Amino acid sequence: MFIVLKSNPDPARLASLKDWLASKDIEIHTSEGATTTVLGLVGDTSIIDIDLIAALDIVEDVKRIQEPFKNANRKFHPDDTVIKVGNTQIGGGNLTIMAGPCSVESEEQLVTIAKAVKASGATMLRGGAFKPRSSPYAFQGLGEEGLRLLSLAKKETGLPVVSEMMEASQLPLFDDVDVIQVGARNMQNFNLLSVLGNQDKPVMIKRGLSSTYEEWLMSAEYVMASGNKQVILCERGIRTFETYTRNTLDLGAVPVLKKLSHLPVIIDPSHASGKWDLVPSGALAAVAAGTDGLLIEVHNDPEKALCDGPQSLKMDTFDELAHKLLALHGFMQELEGGKK
Amino acid sequence: MFIVLKSNPDPARLASLKDWLASKDIEIHTSEGATTTVLGLVGDTSIIDIDLIAALDIVEDVKRIQEPFKNANRKFHPDDTVIKVGNTQIGGGNLTIMAGPCSVESEEQLVTIAKAVKASGATMLRGGAFKPRSSPYAFQGLGEEGLRLLSLAKKETGLPVVSEMMEASQLPLFDDVDVIQVGARNMQNFNLLSVLGNQDKPVMIKRGLSSTYEEWLMSAEYVMASGNKQVILCERGIRTFETYTRNTLDLGAVPVLKKLSHLPVIIDPSHASGKWDLVPSGALAAVAAGTDGLLIEVHNDPEKALCDGPQSLKMDTFDELAHKLLALHGFMQELEGGKK
């Protein structure tokens, strides 16, 4: 960490800052330039509150060198984290395909889709029981009944289940869920994160719409600091000025997070674009970029849902895509020399 | 709402869509162009799920005309909402100054600041008991003890209190708090919003870091749809590409929200910039823009907190600013012909 001082800092205040830093076992290297003096801090600066320093009268700027996350940091945990879920594992060279409907709607819908996606190569079943909706007038999910149906579909297919929890009080209902998802809008719901750190199911944290990599990793850190080291990161598109797509999928997240952290990285190309015809391109690109898995919405027929019309081809489209994804994953592994 | 159809839509699917819309009492006006056909929907389209329509195979695009919020909509509630809090009121031409420390730290700190800001003209006391922090290693607030101290400072000064609630389960602790704040990171914590809609204290909703005006008003709608009409909106800076300031204060929020909604609008210039020397300019501009109030952090001496140094002038700075703000507010009222 570096502290850039204002010119001519009050000597008494500077002295007390230095004493305080020393009391935290931080070593100080001072560089005096013509116009600026800079204190270089050496030691465990992750315990220093950067905003507190920045608020001091004698300080012009503070810049962090060391990352503020530890448990999630590859520097301290060089080996990839691999997470076992049911008969499958996330990370470690696997391509995990989590597929299923956006919302759980009925037993028939869910079991049909679950069987279909399993046959296509999916290794986990996704499905929303509690749905965060920006309008209070929109369908909020089946809730507890949705979780019961997921449990049933899991029994039928053997697929482990991932589903979103919106509030800490829902934890007892998630007994039969294998991976608990934290939604983008809850990425900085710190109470929820802490509660999830105190139980032992794997937690998949979606990136907030405008959250930086560092903030995202700090949310993982919340879970991990409470004891649960099984954290998965899921990129689902960020908010930018572009309005043609709902969000902008940031595939740079894959190599960046792999460099900064040892946690598995999943890509959700469905939420990112908000347009079905853009999903295949994004999913294939994610595999080439080195993702550990994909979270894909398999639409049960929206026509049917609305108007009882003819069955759509959506599951066929997924089937075709899944085969391509698995083939590409195999090819990439060869290309990268079996490294991954 | 307009539905732009793909060219040559499947007639059976189009028919079932039209039937479904008719079943919702929506009238359909069809415009057929050379390359596109568009359905204009007339009726209460706020009940239509726009994402569901957009997912249909025959649909190219959907555009909303009518705002999806009702309770918060000025069109249906032309008069300004005025909220009574203790002896003061928010809205209705008043300039509410909410001032106090970022975090409640001790009785002495809080009472000292509370007395000072009251003397300077503040009409409400702000102070954080539960603090959302992006790092699990940073100070998380005094919690319940912080609320006890706020209650005490309220008794000493008579100032009504605003403080942030982070989770629905904390509600019983907020008995003596006058306005419950929903933080920017919780703006779309829909469970929290619903719970706050089912109690009767006023709720101040901070805008999410990258939330649109519409999403923000929809969060107000969550509270209002549950029964509680006393909602205050607080702009605190949005996330942009600019890194010199922590966030970018969007003062355009004032006229826009006043136009779209009847709810009071408060500006928080402290969080927006993250730099103390930029607060006065932002606060004065907010008053000229027509804000109903300001939320200002009055630092107790950060030097002291850290290093036991000499007392800072921060309360003096606030005092000078508060006088200017009140004078400017008076001037603006004259200028606008007493309209406001």
Place this chain on the structure above:
Amino acid sequence: MFIVLKSNPDPARLASLKDWLASKDIEIHTSEGATTTVLGLVGDTSIIDIDLIAALDIVEDVKRIQEPFKNANRKFHPDDTVIKVGNTQIGGGNLTIMAGPCSVESEEQLVTIAKAVKASGATMLRGGAFKPRSSPYAFQGLGEEGLRLLSLAKKETGLPVVSEMMEASQLPLFDDVDVIQVGARNMQNFNLLSVLGNQDKPVMIKRGLSSTYEEWLMSAEYVMASGNKQVILCERGIRTFETYTRNTLDLGAVPVLKKLSHLPVIIDPSHASGKWDLVPSGALAAVAAGTDGLLIEVHNDPEKALCDGPQSLKMDTFDELAHKLLALHGFMQELEGGKK
């Protein structure tokens, strides 16, 4: 195009608006709702100035349905544009690899790199002679001398050359350049675009840092409307809130532009991240996403440039990457059933 009227519009003004639209051969479909009246315009609305309509007193909002671009629009030109450059072609299932140094520095540097990238599989040579630099104190490129060296390297290797033009007056100097690049900062330099539309070399337009797909396509339209149909689009990262990478590479641009337009799309993963170790992941992902080519900076040894140190491995790294990219491209073509 839809015009949403304010409630109770002045009848005389509405009538004159309708007359004006009729005079432009626009047919009007009126939908009257309980709270809003909407005019649906049918005809060639690309000639209507949307801002002009929006400024009318009686108008609340205007929404465009039809895209404002024509020459660049796939709807009117269903076949992919394929651009012949020297012995190679851009588009049409090819993977064009444009490689070379950021700036041309010397004959030795350029020729060494040109030979190396050709051997690795590059089909075009890139190199900056005129360099847009945000600081007036930074190196601005060799200018005319740089173009002379590019011409020389082209003669030595047979690789066609792409280089950036910063101002219309430089055109005569670009005689021996095969593709003229318009930089991101000049994407809306409309004078430059018009001049390039009046000559016949292919033009590669980089996306502006915060330009939407539509604005980008409108810049292509500027060139095409002046007569030159040989336009290439190059995504190079957009500006977002994320600061870890210099920009955020938007690979969604590939499927979106392929859908909206028939022009070839190139990805520049080097500028996007600003970090060398993120380039391979981005380049591979771009190929899987379906890009027509890549623009990659091959660093001549920065160590050497600065300090005359030992030769770097940068060209080796490129060589390894180029082989992977070509292999992946071949695999993707098989996977997509030779469609592309």
Place this chain on the structure above:
Amino acid sequence: MFIVLKSNPDPARLASLKDWLASKDIEIHTSEGATTTVLGLVGDTSIIDIDLIAALDIVEDVKRIQEPFKNANRKFHPDDTVIKVGNTQIGGGNLTIMAGPCSVESEEQLVTIAKAVKASGATMLRGGAFKPRSSPYAFQGLGEEGLRLLSLAKKETGLPVVSEMMEASQLPLFDDVDVIQVGARNMQNFNLLSVLGNQDKPVMIKRGLSSTYEEWLMSAEYVMASGNKQVILCERGIRTFETYTRNTLDLGAVPVLKKLSHLPVIIDPSHASGKWDLVPSGALAAVAAGTDGLLIEVHNDPEKALCDGPQSLKMDTFDELAHKLLALHGFMQELEGGKK
């Protein structure tokens, strides 16, 4: 400037980097921590190319402390720049109101508006002769004829004129223009900036849609480094995720630029919102924030332009606003103790 080294840097490369820095008269302070070594550079680091350093194999990160701009930097030029234009001056406590039509359309239109805005209190006339339009099919301005009409209106009213130049080659036509405007889309057209630095008319640089304060000041630096010190900065709204307004007006630019630089700052509330009813709030807020002036579009009747309808009240609206702005400016000067 700080250079954060990768762990275990190659000693030969580190030595050559240090030698190179020493050759530039940069002093190096080394801080060695447990996991990182950092070089603190002291001296004139504005000549160091930060991207070049960042590209070195042994370097993990580079952070700048010193601002890269000098001529525009308040640290080196503590006094406010005041620019004399005709009988008025920009800066120095004045409130400059630049008003006029977006585009010059006819002699009658321009002279009518010019007389009206002068009567209302405007001190400069604005008007576009060359119009940058995102569509090649939209009206591009009257060009040279527009400049002739501006000259005529200037003669009639005595108001100095500000107008936008889009290309260096247009300079000879701007003989009778008093302040040359560089548009947002040309903010980083470095050739144009250099040419404007080599002539002696004041230059007003609009902020690019997604340009940081630093990039903006570096564009001012381009003009100033070439010799012309008369630069004015104009904020006109930045691009964010919000779509309700065309852009987001960043009034924080006023105090930030006043702190970092000595140049006058103008606010353009018209382009920012793109909605006429939001202009007054933005303009008043800008005055309270401490702006040196405003650039306001006074619409000649858009109804008339289009449909020959009844004359709009737009000039009346401006008249009312201008009086408020001037009254508020007077009040603010008293409030700030005549300081400004």
